[in-house]
Amino acid sequence: RDGLVLSTTVPTFGRTASGTWHLVGPDGCRYGRSFADETADSPAETVTATDIVAYEPPADEQSSPTTVSLGPPSIRNRDEQRLVLPTDVREHDADLCDSCRHRLDTHQKRRSRIIAELKQVTPVRDVDWTVREHDTRQACDWCRAHEHTTWHSVRLGCTVCPACGRLFETPLGEPAAEHAPDTDRLPETPAEPITPIVFGTTLPEYDPTELVGSNRPVIKYRDKHKYAALVFELERTGHAFAADGLDALERVRKRYADGVADDDAHQTDVTLEVGRTPRTVTLEGIFPDDRASVIGDCWDIVRDPANWVPIGWPEQGWRHRRGATPSIPGDEPVTDAFPRLRRRSSTQSVDLEALRQVTDPGRYERGMRYYERGSVTELERVDDVLQATVQGSRPYDVRVTLSAGQYEAGRCSCPDDTVPCKHIVATVLASDDVDPVGEDQSLDDLLETASAEELRTLLRELADDVSLRKRIYEELGDE
Incomplete structure (x- = not known):
């Protein structure tokens, strides 16, 4: 299948008077966004790509002179797909604008990742796509590219661009026979709104310990001193945010940014960061005192399944599936999955700042994600010793020694030679999730x-x- 080229009718490129080509529409740079038919800003020339997606490049790079790779020169992973420009763009002296080239590459990486993950969790292959034409460009639920033509699937519960639809029909991401799912693992999308689980802060008239079922949307509040962040996650539901949901969160971001624009105390950007697979969206740059009102603005967006698209459970998310045909939110009490909710601990008995200072920043952040998604199990705290199992690529045994409320030493069975590793960080973060034994009397x-x-x-x-x-x-x- 090497060198298989897919034909599609997207996207459209426009050339400015200077000779540079740009993506036309909302995916383009400021020049591409300004292009509109029958206006003074119309491009001098347009062309629609007919070979924009290639499934693995030809073995001989010189065998296809009319294509230009936007990916690395050596493709080592099947999910690193090559983007192919139309001949008219490639042969023009000025080539494609760097910003638009980057946007194309970003869309393609998202396609590769989401489609590969879909095929790991669902046996659906023969999708009955319904082609729809729109007067205005619509966002793809998978890669978020905007096109006039979309493909809709009732079985997959999504509306995507033609490039994503055609790529799904290729062998990309196809698991080996022994790993192929034997039943449909895509979750059912709920018909009614699902109350999220909120971590890191309290809300009026909201008690998460009363909720049943941990397969819920999650909202995490992260206080970063002067500014704070809100993290919205759908991993436990087996979904990602659909294009409409992302647009709605972007409107919240813009309203808040406009509201603080004239506030001299606010000196940072208000940003909305979307994960490569949009299970996680992070809103940063809000004042801590505004957290309740901003969560309120996002509440209905996050909990409404109309803003979700099913893409299956990745990595640790498999543990939240709880069976072949899981229900959402499920029947497991949330306090069983998140002991910190039951304890409602607002303080940490271990000095995390001291731990952060001796930990590589990347490892600390990954350790925090491990803890937040419930990877720390079999946790015991006796005297100043923590012992736990942390689920990474496989279960790892962790032992941590504390001294006067500070991390002193740790060891982990993982292959990472750097101490503390992310599994040790996750264990220390979980230290207050259990009652310590031997705290009141020495051995x-x-x-x-x-x-x-x-x-x-x-x-x-x-x-x-x-x-x-x-x-x-x-x-x-x-x-």
Whole structure:
């Protein structure tokens, strides 16, 4: 299948008088966005791409002189797809504007990632696409490219651009036979709004401990001192934000940005960052005191399944599937999945700033994500020792030593030689999710006050463990 080229009718490129080509419409730079038919800003010339998506490049790069790769010269991964420009654009002396070239590359990376993940979780292949024509350009639910022509699928629950639809029909991301899903793993999209789980802050008349089912949307509040961020996640539902949902969140961002534009105390940008697969959207640059009102503005957007599109459970999200045909929000009490909600702990007994100072920033952020998505299990805290299992690419055993409320040392069974690793960070973040044992009395004091009979009874019970029984014989037996 090497060199398979897909034909589609998107996108449209326009050439300015200077000779540079730009994407026409909302995906283009300021020149491309200004192009409109029958106006003074109309492009000097237009061309519609007929070979914009290529499934793996030809083995010989010189064999297709009418194509231009926007990806790396050496394609090592099947999900790094090559973008192919129309001949008229490629042969023009000025070529394509760098900003528009980057936008094309971004769309293609999103296509590759979402489509590959879809094929890991659903056996649906023969999709009955319905082609729709629109007067204005519509955003694709997968790659978010804007086109006049869209393809709609009832089975996949999405409306996509022709490039995504055609790429889905190729072998891209097809799992090996032994890994192919035997049942349809795409979740059912709820018909009614689902109340989100909110972390990191409290809201009036809202108690997350009363909720049942952890397969819900999640809203996380992150206080960054002067400014704060809100993170909206759909991973536990097996969905991503559809184009309409992203547009609605963008309108909230713009309203807030306009509201603080004249406030001299606000000195940063208000941004909306969308993940490559739009399961996660982050709104940054808000005042901490505005968190409740901004969450209120986003509440109906996040909880409304009309703003979702099913794309399956990635990585750790598989654990939230809870069966072959899971319900959303499910029947697991949220406090079982998130002990911190039950404890409603607003403070951390361990000094996280000290941990952050000795941790690589990237590892700290990844450790925080591991903790927030519930990867820390079998957590125990005895005296100043934490012991846990952290689910990464596989389960890893972690042991952490604390001293006077600060991280002192840690070890992990993962292959990362850097300490602390992300699994150690996740374990420390989870330290307040369990009640510490031995906090009020030292082990030495406890042994001093115990009677001989109590100690003998305890040793007999511990001797059920073969390794401990052997240790008792070795330490107390006759030489």
